[in-house]
Amino acid sequence: MSEFAKEKLTALMLEYPKPSGIILGYGTAGFRTRADILSWIMIRIGLLASLRSKVKKACIGAMITASHNPEHDNGVKLIDPYGEMLDQSWEVYANNLSSLDDNIHVLWDYLETLMTQLNVQLNDKSTVAIAYDTRQSSPLLSNIVKNAAEILNTNIMNFELMTTPQLHYTVRCYNDNELYGSCTEAGYFDKICTAFRKLIEARRYNLCMTSGAKPAEQLAIDAANGIGAQKLVYLNQRLSDLLTIEIFNDGTKGHLNEKCGADYVKLYQKAPDGLPLTNYPKYCSIDGDADRLIYYFIDENQRFHMLDGDRFSVLFASFISNKLKEAKLMDQVKMGVIQTAYANGSSTNYIVNTMNVPVACVPTGVKHLHHKALDYDIGIYFEANGHGTVLFSDNLKSKVKAAIEDQNRTDEERLAASQLHVFIDIINETVGDALADLLATEAILCLMNLSIEGWLHLYNDLPQRQLKVAIKDRTMIQTTDAERRCIAPAHLQDCIDELVSKYSSGRSFVRPSGTEDIVRVYAEATTQVDADKLADDVRKIVEELTK
Ligand code: 16G
Ligand code: MG
Numbered sequence: 001m002s003e004f005a006k007e008k009l010t011a012l013m014l015e016y017p018k019p020s021g022i023i024l025g026y027g028t029a030g031f032r033t034r035a036d037i038l039s040w041i042m043i044r045i046g047l048l049a050s051l052r053s054k055v056k057k058a059c060i061g062a063m064i065t066a067s068h069n070p071e072h073d074n075g076v077k078l079i080d081p082y083g084e085m086l087d088q089s090w091e092v093y094a095n096n097l098s099s100l101d102d103n104i105h106v107l108w109d110y111l112e113t114l115m116t117q118l119n120v121q122l123n124d125k126s127t128v129a130i131a132y133d134t135r136q137s138s139p140l141l142s143n144i145v146k147n148a149a150e151i152l153n154t155n156i157m158n159f160e161l162m163t164t165p166q167l168h169y170t171v172r173c174y175n176d177n178e179l180y181g182s183c184t185e186a187g188y189f190d191k192i193c194t195a196f197r198k199l200i201e202a203r204r205y206n207l208c209m210t211s212g213a214k215p216a217e218q219l220a221i222d223a224a225n226g227i228g229a230q231k232l233v234y235l236n237q238r239l240s241d242l243l244t245i246e247i248f249n250d251g252t253k254g255h256l257n258e259k260c261g262a263d264y265v266k267l268y269q270k271a272p273d274g275l276p277l278t279n280y281p282k283y284c285s286i287d288g289d290a291d292r293l294i295y296y297f298i299d300e301n302q303r304f305h306m307l308d309g310d311r312f313s314v315l316f317a318s319f320i321s322n323k324l325k326e327a328k329l330m331d332q333v334k335m336g337v338i339q340t341a342y343a344n345g346s347s348t349n350y351i352v353n354t355m356n357v358p359v360a361c362v363p364t365g366v367k368h369l370h371h372k373a374l375d376y377d378i379g380i381y382f383e384a385n386g387h388g389t390v391l392f393s394d395n396l397k398s399k400v401k402a403a404i405e406d407q408n409r410t411d412e413e414r415l416a417a418s419q420l421h422v423f424i425d426i427i428n429e430t431v432g433d434a435l436a437d438l439l440a441t442e443a444i445l446c447l448m449n450l451s452i453e454g455w456l457h458l459y460n461d462l463p464q465r466q467l468k469v470a471i472k473d474r475t476m477i478q479t480t481d482a483e484r485r486c487i488a489p490a491h492l493q494d495c496i497d498e499l500v501s502k503y504s505s506g507r508s509f510v511r512p513s514g515t516e517d518i519v520r521v522y523a524e525a526t527t528q529v530d531a532d533k534l535a536d537d538v539r540k541i542v543e544e545l546t547k
Helices: 003-015 039-056 088-099 104-118 139-149 164-175 185-210 225-239 263-269 309-326 345-352 366-373 394-405 411-426 433-448 452-456 492-500 528-545
Strands: 032-033 060-062 071-079 125-130 153-162 218-222 244-250 282-286 294-296 302-305 337-338 358-361 376-384 388-390 464-469 476-479 485-488 506-513 519-524
Touching: 003 039, 003 104, 003 139, 039 060, 039 071, 039 088, 039 104, 039 125, 039 139, 039 153, 060 139, 060 164, 071 139, 071 164, 088 104, 125 139, 139 153, 139 337, 153 164, 164 185, 164 433, 185 225, 185 411, 185 433, 225 244, 225 433, 263 282, 263 294, 263 476, 282 411, 294 433, 294 452, 302 452, 302 519, 309 337, 309 376, 309 388, 309 411, 309 433, 309 452, 337 345, 337 366, 345 358, 366 376, 366 388, 388 433, 394 411, 411 433, 476 506, 485 492, 485 506, 492 506, 492 528, 506 528, 519 528
Parallel strands: 060 125, 125 153, 218 244, 218 282, 337 358, 337 376
Antiparallel strands: 032 071, 060 071, 282 294, 294 302, 376 388, 464 519, 476 485, 506 519
16 A cells, blocks of 8 residues: 555544543444544544445445534544445444554554455545534544545545534435435435425415415424524525424524433423423424434423424324325335334334334334334334434335326325325435424424324323433343343343333333443333332342342
């Protein structure tokens, strides 16, 4: 390999040395830690992105963000050619690169070995698309990724400030020759806003013909003082005649994710700071990089109600199955909802027994849900934390298109098929997307003539409790069956089973966190008192058996 490249890498490593003793793994959402000790890993991720691009002969994305973490953190994750998360088999290379000593010869040897193994050359073409969130540390870190990737002959596309889902979308568009959409931020907004406009305008026109259209309900949005705020302004401008939104926590005053954002609202089950719960009929929060969404409202008795990821699954599945039925396409497609063990038991029960839609349960982490969703013509996935999307197969898309064009079908069938066709364009199929999910939710509520209260009352959640438990070594807890059962330590599962059997509609599980050095306990039961007690009982037994 060229000496010149090696010299450049040496200089970059000298500028951004690896702190001694640091261990950093490519976790569920890439590398993530305090921003001031991250620069060295950006070199290695830039190199890896370039190699991945050479191997796939496609553009690879590098998103600089730490999502809902505090401002002082940052992180980076890679995006594969079709906008999906980095293939798990490559996490090994990421971890190897991370663990190597800060020595040019060691790193260079590893790169050469890897290139031979992967059958690529330094001079092979590669393209890396970079974007970052609003953190102060982001521009510098992204520049290091760029400099490192360029050493391996890489063409950089720098999209600068973007939400995470926007970069996923852009990478997909670039790689499939813009079949999925045009590969710019403007193209992204065009696609989702045009689809939203089509659905809502047609609905309004019909309502005007009958009972007169109602003005859109106001929506107050907590943008977590993050990148989403800037992008929502654009959405608001484009759709102001159809959508009445007001943006709070837009970054002009508060700090990123501090007592606000989707994660805060979900965790503490209360409204964020900076968003007055006054007279808006509905509210929502997105997170720092705008890939999670949570809705909430205050009822007439001033009670706070939250609608999380499970609720989106139910809402989206209801709408889509209604349209499939109306279009007489239901029998021809395989539809499923994908959840994790954290999904409220009532939501699963409602989807399976009332809606007759099958539910699959997979381990925590978007990549697992996304992967499973590919098994269906329509795979709807949401984590309870508000991250999710819908995947539509090519088979489904062509069936819908054929139904629209089929002159033998009734007007009603063709209308339903065309609504579904347009709806697909609102969805960002590459990854969960708060902005796209927000538009999809507003469109569904409007088309189903459903208020947020009506949406909440589709089913009643079982009370639940989540606890964090600190133990000496969280790897002592091992799970199976999509994290719903423990296989180690011995007897833990038997004890949990026995505790659970004492509660009506009781359910509980324990799993080691993938992002923090703790284990998480989840419990649900018919009453809050019981859910709290069950969680606490399970906590005690976990502590006892891991001493
Ligand atoms: C990460 C995951 C999220 C998961 C969470 C679980 C992605 C993009 N994010 O934030 O899906 O719910 O980790 O955290 O995959 P835990 O393992 O600490 O419970
Ligand atoms: Mg996020």
